Amino acid sequence: MNSSTDVPVDQPSGAGSLLEVLRIFLRLGLTCFGGPIAHIGYFRDEFVVRRKWIDEHAYADLVGLCQFLPGPASSQVGFSIGLMRAGYLGALAAWSGFTLPSAAALVLFGYGARALSGPIGTGLLHGLKLTAVAIVAQAVSGMARNLCPDRERASIAVVAALIILFSTASIAQIGAIILGGLAGLWLCRSEAPAPSGHIEMPVSRTKGVITLAMFFVLLAGLPALRGLTESTGVALFDAFYRSGALVFGGGHVVLPLLREAFVTPGWLSDDAFLAGYGAAQAVPGPLFTFAAYLGTVVSPEPHGLAGAALGLIGIFLPGMLVLLGILPFWDAFRKRAGTQAMMRGVNAAVVGVLGAALYNPVWTTTVQSPRDFGIALVGFVLLTVWRAPPLVVVAFSAAAGTAMALV
Template sequence: MFKNCFEVFIRFLALGCYAFGGPTAHIGYFHREFVEKRQWLSEQEYADTVALCQMLPGPASSQVGISIGFDRAGLPGAFAAFTGFTLPSAIIMILLAMGYSEISGLSFAMGILQGVKLFAVAVVADALIKMGKSLCPDRARVTMAMITAGLMLVMPGVAMQMTVIVVGTIAGYLIYNRNSNAGEFPEIKGRKRIAFAAAALFVVGILVIPAIAAQSDSTALQLFDSFYRSGALVFGGGHVVLPMLQAELVHDAGVTADAFIVGYSAAQAVPGPMFTLAPFLGGVFGGHFNLSYSLVALTAMFAPSFLLLAAAWPFWNRLKAMPKLRSAINGINAVVTGLLLAAFYDPVITLAIKGAEDVALALLAYLLLAVWKLPIALMVPLYAGIGFVLL
């Protein structure tokens, strides 16, 4: 078990050092590393994992990584995956919090960021093409994916995301139930006792801690409450959580508007999960750097994800193993593909592509990555350098 945990930590630590591009790109990185290269999961297992994490609030890409670690080495593996993937960006954001006022003067950083974003376009495109072939092999699932992408582009938001997932689940059950047969399924992992305890702790965090924090003078407890609720109640990842964090933290005694904008910009520039914006905001809360606030914010932001996943794992695996519900998952997977397709346009393309030159560089990145199979560890610094020199 220790060997597997160490391997999980090292693999995710490496990804945490170069996984630029946001949650959609991260899902592409995970697919390439753990499905294609190392074969820790099959295409179907990976798709099921992504589907589960899309249905839960919190940082979807981090939850996918945590689930992969759990599947590989149990609960210790989940912690190893989270720690490895989050540690590099968390350290960077904490260091930036120490001197955030100087970040806005680093003009060369924008060129580097732009180059990395163009590479992320290629990563996501490559993953979408491969996942589309696997998860949407017939007209019905292609149709569901395309309709989902169109609806999300026209009417983005949490309500529409949850609606298309529910409709996709029903459509998958109705379409594929007749042909659903029992077969071999992944080993069922997770304990019900742990699941119920995790669910209870999650509810305590939502209902009890706010009441206690409201009566307390502890800034640390109030910060924990704000970040916990933000991580527990927001679907869609880092960009979606920003309005809630801004409403909770930006005020005279908290985080300044300028610091919030600087932190948001920095969170997009670093690898790993965008939710590591939390330790930056915690660190600058009150106008003076405070390491303990950074750590409180980091813990509170990701705690709901762990609790929700621990509560869902055993039941999700048992549901997956039921043939009739497997047919519903076919619909969920098609809808998830559509969600990723919509995210490929906004924010991946909209943030990265600003003209014909960017299109050409993104196409070159796809050629080098998907056709010539250059390693990602080489491509990231290459495109960071291109961005620094040309953009």
């Protein structure tokens, strides 16, 4: 009797296979080049378009939620999808599959693996970056069709994009999404509530409150413990945890925090930091796996594999704790009429944020010649017209980039 009443909050309804989740996210972890914005495009293609595990509106709501929270937004989206599909172990499988391939590559680099060099290596890495242009462009066009079908929401998306494009502050992304929600409350109330798929995450409200409490206890308690024990292990974990807990927007935004936490106290040099940053951009998966490299090469002990594990756990843990704390309340909240209107505005703002990111940094740092544009254009057509799997586009762009470097 007790076990049956626990099922709705401890196990996902319509649970999928744990191995299925691990296999799919492992493939994504090996092929998702391009940073967090591109990852959102990969996830949309895999779980909204192909597998239909989640519908377009619910996915956009989830992306909007994760953009609000501290931590790596794309990893939080993947974690949530794994949680929804196969419970807590599914969430762990999704995170492991998506994270560990790039973490392993960066640990190897930290131990002295040479970065690709010469025209072949440079062309290969540039081709992989061009993959991100096609992926992000596909995500923006697809989400704009579904989430900005009228002039009100299209206008919200444009204003959000302008805020991002004309601001250099990292808080601008959060501000654009908040303004989008407020504009939605004002402009999007006349439309009947859009049907959003029911998403029941297998997390009870009690567990949500507990995980939120853990987030704040660690955030406040680790610095105190660091001062009391003078342990380098605690100091390292605190530096990683603080960086993961205080960054909004994820991805590149965490780099200044990590530099302040590790270079300023002399735990590693600026040259070593920047070398790892360059390597992190050349591997698939979340940029937060840069922590695995830092944990490997940092001078205080523990370093090496133990430091890499400490770094990964420390930087990802706060984002996952706060996500688990919010998810139990999210599905009920998003179904209210006012919330529906607000989320329409938020979803439109997310499209604008993605559109701005398509230009900067994705386009401005990658498309440098007509040849680059041609490769990205072919990749975009392969994705949108031929419905080719992203792995095909990755292979084509990498081969084309290498060929262009040799010409």
